[in-house]
Amino acid sequence: xxxxxxxxxxxxxxxxxxxxxxxxxxxxxxxxxxxxxxxxxxxxxxxxxxxxxxxxxxxxxxxxxxxxxxxxxxxxxxxxxxxxxxxxxxxxxxxxxxxxxxxxxxxxxxxxxxxxxxxxxxxxxxxxxxxxxxxxxxxxxxxxxxxxxxxxxxxxxxxxxxxxxxxxxxxxxxxxxxxxxxxxxxxxxxxxxxxxxxxxxxxxxxxxxxxxxxxxxxxxxxxxxxxxxxxxxxxxxxxxxxxxxxxxxxxxxxxxxxxxxxxxxxxxxxxxxxxxxxxxxxxxxxxxxxxxxxxxxxxxxxxxxxxxxxxxxxxxxxxxxxxxxxxxxxxxxxxxxxxxxxxxxxxxxxxxxxxxxxxxxxxxxxxxxxxxxxxxxxxxxxxxxxxxxxxxxxxxxxxx
Amino acid sequence: xxxxxxxxxxxxxxxxxxxxxxxxxxxxxxxxxxxxxxxxxxxxxxxxxxxxxxxxxxxxxxxxxxxxxxxxxxxxxxxxxxxxxxxxxxxxxxxxxxxxxxxxxxxxxxxxxxxxxxxxxxxxxxxxxxxxxxxxxxxxxxxxxxxxxxxxxxxxxxxxxxxxxxxxxxxxxxxxxxxxxxxxxxxxxxxxxxxxxxxxxxxxxxxxxxxxxxxxxxxxxxxxxxxxxxxxxxxxxxxxxxxxxxxxxxxxxxxxxxxxxxxxxxxxxxxxxxxxxxxxxxxxxxxxxxx
Numbered sequence: 001x002x003x004x005x006x007x008x009x010x011x012x013x014x015x016x017x018x019x020x021x022x023x024x025x026x027x028x029x030x031x032x033x034x035x036x037x038x039x040x041x042x043x044x045x046x047x048x049x050x051x052x053x054x055x056x057x058x059x060x061x062x063x064x065x066x067x068x069x070x071x072x073x074x075x076x077x078x079x080x081x082x083x084x085x086x087x088x089x090x091x092x093x094x095x096x097x098x099x100x101x102x103x104x105x106x107x108x109x110x111x112x113x114x115x116x117x118x119x120x121x122x123x124x125x126x127x128x129x130x131x132x133x134x135x136x137x138x139x140x141x142x143x144x145x146x147x148x149x150x151x152x153x154x155x156x157x158x159x160x161x162x163x164x165x166x167x168x169x170x171x172x173x174x175x176x177x178x179x180x181x182x183x184x185x186x187x188x189x190x191x192x193x194x195x196x197x198x199x200x201x202x203x204x205x206x207x208x209x210x211x212x213x214x215x216x217x218x219x220x221x222x223x224x225x226x227x228x229x230x231x232x233x234x235x236x237x238x239x240x241x242x243x244x245x246x247x248x249x250x251x252x253x254x255x256x257x258x259x260x261x262x263x264x265x266x267x268x269x270x271x272x273x274x275x276x277x278x279x280x281x282x283x284x285x286x287x288x289x290x291x292x293x294x295x296x297x298x299x300x301x302x303x304x305x306x307x308x309x310x311x312x313x314x315x316x317x318x319x320x321x322x323x324x325x326x327x328x329x330x331x332x333x334x335x336x337x338x339x340x341x342x343x344x345x346x347x348x349x350x351x352x353x354x355x356x357x358x359x360x361x362x363x364x365x366x367x368x369x370x371x372x373x374x375x376x377x378x379x380x381x382x383x384x385x386x387x388x389x390x391x392x393x394x395x396x397x398x399x400x
Numbered sequence: 401x402x403x404x405x406x407x408x409x410x411x412x413x414x415x416x417x418x419x420x421x422x423x424x425x426x427x428x429x430x431x432x433x434x435x436x437x438x439x440x441x442x443x444x445x446x447x448x449x450x451x452x453x454x455x456x457x458x459x460x461x462x463x464x465x466x467x468x469x470x471x472x473x474x475x476x477x478x479x480x481x482x483x484x485x486x487x488x489x490x491x492x493x494x495x496x497x498x499x500x501x502x503x504x505x506x507x508x509x510x511x512x513x514x515x516x517x518x519x520x521x522x523x524x525x526x527x528x529x530x531x532x533x534x535x536x537x538x539x540x541x542x543x544x545x546x547x548x549x550x551x552x553x554x555x556x557x558x559x560x561x562x563x564x565x566x567x568x569x570x571x572x573x574x575x576x577x578x579x580x581x582x583x584x585x586x587x588x589x590x591x592x593x594x595x596x597x598x599x600x601x602x603x604x605x606x607x608x609x610x611x612x613x614x615x616x617x618x619x620x621x622x623x624x625x626x627x628x629x630x631x632x633x634x635x636x637x638x639x640x641x642x643x644x645x646x647x648x649x650x651x652x653x654x655x656x657x658x659x660x661x662x663x664x665x666x667x668x669x670x671x672x673x674x675x676x677x678x679x680x681x682x683x684x685x686x687x688x689x690x691x
Contacts, residue, residue, distance in 0.1 A: 097419050098419075098420065100420075102465050102506060105423060105425070105444045105506055106444065107420070107421065107422075107423050107465070107508065109420075139659075152659065256684070259685070259688060260688075285659070285661060286660060286661030286662065287654075287655075287659070287660050287661070288660060288662070289654060289655065289660070290468065291465075291467065291468055293466040301465060301466050303419055303420075305419070308660070308661070308662070310661065315652065315662055316651065316652050316662065317652050318650060318651065318652050319489075319491050319492050320624070320625070320650075323651060323690065324690040325690065326690060328690070329689070329690025329691075330690075332690070333664070333690070333691070336666075337664065340667075341664070341666055341667035342667075343667075344667035345667055345669070
């Protein structure tokens with residue numbers, strides 16, 4: 001069947017058809033993941049029907065605090081991002097790359113990487129779509145030559161297979177600041193379909209041919225002018241109600257010059273160096289590959305890739321000791337990486353404004369607040385900050 | 401000039417994906433000092449051995465099956481890649497496992513990774529090489545390169561420092577290179593022992609003994625962190641331009657190709673943007689702690 005729908009087309013999908021959507025995807029062989037309450041938080045989990053979606057639930061988020069609460073009974077997507085997003089499926093926390101054994105002077109492959117799942121993700125938020133775009137660069141999908149090596153095969157394959165059904169945010173969370181990066185609350189690209197939730201149904205925007213073909217299987221109708229306007233108003237209202245704000249003007253330069261600011265000592269007194277922020281961040285990509293063996297230590301070896309955090313000591317450990325021995329150094333590295341050095345590495349920001357690092361920090365350290373403090377310090381120093389500008393020669397002053 | 405050149409970086413040779421090591425065997429082992437040995441390796445697969453190329457200053461991920469990997473710079477002649485030398489200080493978890501291996505034992509290699517020394521920028525210049533301790537290992541391929549292409553360079557000086565005379569690595573070669581006359585080798589030790597008649601002091605104290613023609617000198621430095629910093633700044637004080645000073649740095653490395661994040665140094669991934677950096681590239685973070 002050829003579709004008359006084009007990217008950008010908007011249609012109206014009645015609420016009961018949400019389950020049809022899920023069932024159609026399942027019939028097409030997709031493993032569907034969508035939002036579900038698990039362990040007291042809403043995260044992307046395998047789902048079989050719309051009945052499992054968190055209808056009538058919302059969340060309350062603030063620095064160091066997350067609660068699933070009752071929301072509007074009719075609404076399914078009133079919550080915002082939980083601790084987990086699509087990253088866990090594309091860049092799993094634990095991935096067994098392969099198993100091999102040593103035989104006759106060779107490494108003989110026993111088990112390859114796990115089968116690439118054909119995923120359909122429902123409920124991907126605009127900030128998470130932005131994070132996927134960032135990870136596309138990190139994992140060499142956009143420009144494999146950037147890394148002088150092949151692109152990360154597993155990520156690339158899962159990513160290319162995955163069908164993304166985004167949900168625009170009509171209610172921003174307490175720690176959200178996507179408006180600052182213009183990564184939300186409405187998705188502009190990177191999705192197959194994007195839903196905006198209205199009272200009795202959804203305004204659906206088509207983002208790809210795959211999305212259009214999917215809609216052909218469902219009963220949709222043209223939206224009314226009132227429905228189009230309502231969706232527009234809801235998203236504009238959401239933009240104005242962000243729980244947090246971040247002034248991104250000159251952020252890269254600010255962080256570049258902030259290396260010796262005393263604010264790092266102050267935040268280091270609060271930071272527990274637990275690494276939670278790196279575990280919930282949708283763009284963090286650090287990992288460690290380790291070998292596990294049977295007792296003979298040579299017969300069968302499994303190489304496993306695990307998430308790693310720059311907040312651990314062993315992250316920078318060499319025989320002369322850890323490179324970043326203090327929490328000050330580790331927090332500074334993390335924040336400068338997200339907001340400054342990421343630009344040089346991947347020509348984009350490492351932050352998309354999802355607010356997870358604020359919510360899931362056990363002591364509620366707030367990225368937006370830390371940036372505000374650094375900015376105040378920078379203004380106090382005037383044009384001549386204490387740190388050297390890029391390209392300026394140090395001649396040893398810094399170490400004295 | 402013979403291949404390889406610094407700017408056309410050799411492609412890494414890896415297994416089925418970039419995390420899969422390629423089997424190699426230990427051909428011979430040479431004691432350098434009390435905790436350092438040079439392992440000469442060759443690939444089990446001769447075809448790979450024939451294809452393999454590296455630039456002076458690049459490194460391999462050396463793998464001990466079931467134990468793990470360590471980033472080890474290649475210390476042999478870049479024009480002879482049928483065997484590869486890895487000079488290893490046997491102090492870490494992986495390298496202590498290497499210590500237990502005998503000739504003919506099986507190890508794995510991934511590489512070569514990273515950006516090596518600026519062979520192109522060195523052309524027509526005087527070259528001052530500054531090495532401390534095992535820091536001479538990633539510079540040894542440069543020395544071979546310079547000896548083989550000697551007519552392309554002006555004066556070449558090698559300043560080498562180590563703790564005691566017994567700690568010298570490549571001790572025999574240091575004497576040979578100097579005796580050959582095409583490289584001026586100066587060695588200093590922190591602590592002299594019986595029989596040492598040479599200079600005593602840190603390696604930068606040798607700077608008093610040579611003349612540095614700042615404008616036409618390229619400096620290559622590799623040693624412990626403090627030597628890298630002090631040596632680089634000493635040459636800048638002698639008015640060597642910042643873009644003529646090159647330093648090879650060290651970090652924790654896991655992947656070797658800018659994926660795992662461990663080796664970040666400011667915005668640089670040490671494993672693919674380095675380990676050799678031009679001072680002017682990292683001037684704003686050089687010498688700063690915990691970057």
